[in-house]
Amino acid sequence: MGIFEQSQIPLNAAIKAMKLDDGAAAIIAKPEKTTEVNIPVRMDNGKTKVFTGYRCQHSTVMGPAKGGVRYHQNVSMDEVKTLAFWMTCKCAVAGLPYGGGKGGIIVDVRELSDGELERLTRGYIDKIANVIGEKKDIPAPDMNTNAKVMGWMMDEYSKITGQFEPGFVTGKDISLGGSLGRAAATGRGVVTAALEALKVKKIKAKGATCIVQGFGNVGSWTAKLAHDAGFKILAVTDVYGGIRSDDGIDPYKLEEHVKKKGSVVKFKGTKEIKNDEFFAMDVDVIFPCALEGQITKDNAGEIKAKIICEGANGPTTPDADVILDKKKIMVVPDILANGGGVTVSYFEWVQNLYRYFWTEEEVIDRQVKLMVKAFAEVHAISQEFKVSLRVAAYIAALRRISVAMRFRGMY
Ligand code: NAD
Numbered sequence: 001m002g003i004f005e006q007s008q009i010p011l012n013a014a015i016k017a018m019k020l021d022d023g024a025a026a027i028i029a030k031p032e033k034t035t036e037v038n039i040p041v042r043m044d045n046g047k048t049k050v051f052t053g054y055r056c057q058h059s060t061v062m063g064p065a066k067g068g069v070r071y072h073q074n075v076s077m078d079e080v081k082t083l084a085f086w087m088t089c090k091c092a093v094a095g096l097p098y099g100g101g102k103g104g105i106i107v108d109v110r111e112l113s114d115g116e117l118e119r120l121t122r123g124y125i126d127k128i129a130n131v132i133g134e135k136k137d138i139p140a141p142d143m144n145t146n147a148k149v150m151g152w153m154m155d156e157y158s159k160i161t162g163q164f165e166p167g168f169v170t171g172k173d174i175s176l177g178g179s180l181g182r183a184a185a186t187g188r189g190v191v192t193a194a195l196e197a198l199k200v201k202k203i204k205a206k207g208a209t210c211i212v213q214g215f216g217n218v219g220s221w222t223a224k225l226a227h228d229a230g231f232k233i234l235a236v237t238d239v240y241g242g243i244r245s246d247d248g249i250d251p252y253k254l255e256e257h258v259k260k261k262g263s264v265v266k267f268k269g270t271k272e273i274k275n276d277e278f279f280a281m282d283v284d285v286i287f288p289c290a291l292e293g294q295i296t297k298d299n300a301g302e303i304k305a306k307i308i309c310e311g312a313n314g315p316t317t318p319d320a321d322v323i324l325d326k327k328k329i330m331v332v333p334d335i336l337a338n339g340g341g342v343t344v345s346y347f348e349w350v351q352n353l354y355r356y357f358w359t360e361e362e363v364i365d366r367q368v369k370l371m372v373k374a375f376a377e378v379h380a381i382s383q384e385f386k387v388s389l390r391v392a393a394y395i396a397a398l399r400r401i402s403v404a405m406r407f408r409g410m411y
Pocket of ligand 1: 186218313
């Protein structure tokens with residue numbers, strides 16, 4: 001089963017539980033628009049290489065599409081469609097006036113120089129310029145894209161339209177209209193959701209144990225903010241390997257190590273840990289913050305954690321969900337837990353539209369309030385319908401989207 005097909009399993013469970021109208025169910029099941037482009041790039045050695053990229057607007061029912069652009073060798077249209085679908089639902093769960101979109105380029109960024117990456121980014125924007133825009137579809141960072149890449153995107157798009165376009169892309173540097181608090185936002189949301197889950201499970205945050213998969217934007221901020229909230233971090237992994245320490249890992253010191261060495265591996269005072277041992281660790285919370293399909297039917301049975309709080313998109317497969325449900329492990333789903341990034345992206349867009357900027361305290365305060373409210377709503381739905389938090393989150397999203405569809409006269 002492909003990833004898009006898999007992503008429809010909890011959606012269909014939600015449709016059934018809430019008895020959603022057939023018309024709305026049929027509309028949400030398919031992306032509105034998909035675009036595939038081929039981008040020629042002049043490489044540093046003088047040769048030309050052609051890269052394939054995608055952009056998908058899954059839904060614009062609630063507002064312009066919103067979602068990141070991923071640079072990765074495994075990007076595919078199926079993945080981009082799935083990520084766009086999750087964005088539709090994520091924005092609706094958080095109550096943002098957005099639909100969902102996503103983009104990607106098939107590229108291994110480790111093989112490109114900075115100049116090649118810039119030319120690729122500009123070429124991608126040239127090719128998709130007609131389907132994106134401040135009121136159409138607003139890109140943002142995702143795996144292997146960052147504020148620098150967003151700056152190039154904004155510059156290229158501004159050249160095409162002939163006007164300053166800060167609101168066309170979020171996740172920019174502060175100098176270009178980025179929002180304070182954006183870099184930490186996804187991690188902050190993940191930790192906020194975990195703290196709410198701990199309250200439900202009646203576990204104190206101070207001294208709660210956790211492990212973090214991935215130490216990029218989401219993983220490192222999740223680790224740092226979890227540490228600040230009193231969690232003890234027992235293990236961290238990245239693409240190169242993993243480390244563990246029963247005494248707890250200081251994520252701030254780990255970050256310094258990663259800056260120097262490029263990986264969490266061989267961090268002072270820690271032992272090596274393999275992926276299968278990692279997920280089986282006896283901790284309160286697992287934070288998967290790396291990539292899709294990490295908790296599967298093959299390792300879900302070994303999991304002893306009480307809570308899984310999904311920083312990554314789609315880290316748990318549907319067949320793993322069935323096992324975790326039976327084991328009464330609470331899974332705080334991606335479309336709820338990692339919505340902090342898009343929430344502050346929305347704040348960035350709002351600030352760009354009226355060219356007036358908020359303090360970091362204002363951003364954090366608004367974000368945390370919004371996420372606590374979304375968690376409470378999803379939790380209440382899960383109690384009412386006797387479904388998992390994942391299915392409940394889809395019900396919360398579908399309620400909003402289906403009302404908007406009806407008032408737009410779509411079915
Ligand atoms: P990133 O590129 O900054 O970091 C990814 C991290 O995962 C790196 O530390 C990498 O080494 C690690 N990793 C990759 N493969 C791994 C593996 N097999 N095992 C262990 N670690 C591995 O990306 P990011 O922005 O932190 O995104 C991570 C996830 O969070 C993605 O699923 C992304 O879609 C999702 N997400 C990101 C944001 C955001 O604001 N950045 C928002 C919502 C969701």
